[in-house]
Amino acid sequence: MPTHPTRRGTTELPPRGLLQSRAAATVGGFTLRPLSGLLPAEQFWGVWAARQVIAGVMDTFGPSLSGTRVEPVDVRLADGRRVVGEWVYGRGVPGNHDSAIYYLHGSGYVLCSPRTHRRLTAWLSRLTGQPVFCVDYRLAPKYRFPTAATDVRAGWDWLHTELGIAPDRIVMAGDSAGGHLAVDLLLQPGVPHPAALALFSPLFDMTFGLARTRDALRRDPAISPRDAARLVGLYCGAADMAHPGLTLDVRNGRRLPPTLIQAGGAEMLLGDARRLHEDLRAAGADCELQVWPDQVHVFQALPKLSPEARPAMHSATAFLAEALHRNTIADVAG
Known part of the structure; x- marks a missing residue:
């Protein structure tokens, strides 16, 4: 039987961020946060402008890695569900799919795409030696709840049923809203679990009550809880926030696979x-x-903005690679 990895130690974190990171957070508080409040998320041009701003920030501070290969995916499952996304291969990573990383990008359910996150997925691929499949789930306001979750489930089913990759040979990662989507997927009955899960700044409380409490102690330099809630509201629409796909009952749900969560002290x-x-x-x-x-x-x-991005990524990819390695050994032994 496959085994799950156990962390033998924890990464030693610095007591403070480097000067460059602290300066970036300060500047963001005077630029990005006010700008996000000026863009009307309820209007088409406001969403369009916000998408351009985010794409520009990601391209500037997370430039693409040389040698990255990308293969677009647009297929139908046997039951008719559509899967759209892209395979990302870091330099030197082979094109076989014996094992893989399934990546769920963040977006507030509105803003981003596999393209904006290609630096992050290519980095994951290069450091782990694994191909990364990033699903291109449909975005609000055109597509509302539960469309994104439906697309994420279709991508997961495609990987292990249509491509035949064993779930214990897949690790999952996601950021922000992608973290919420990952946990929601793995809480669903009957969904086979990956070998491990890595989450970057996951969104958990869709009401942003926890975010408001945190923001009162230290203001987020990129966006206010109010403006973030407006974005996510474009996805939730009139849905009941008590729905189990929005309010995740982790304590009373299925036991999830080994998980690493990374978050920023300024967010x-x-x-x-x-x-x-x-x-x-x-x-x-x-x-x-x-x-x-x-x-x-x-x-x-954003490695050009934050030097700490590198050690954080090395920690996360070591965790994911260890999970796949342990399961490989267990499969061979079994």
């Missing part, structure tokens, strides 16, 4: 990361939380 979703960590451990999961001091939301995607 409002730090409260979400802490609560998710507590709930996962209460449910019996092996979970490690790393809070990187003075870091912004999903700093791992």
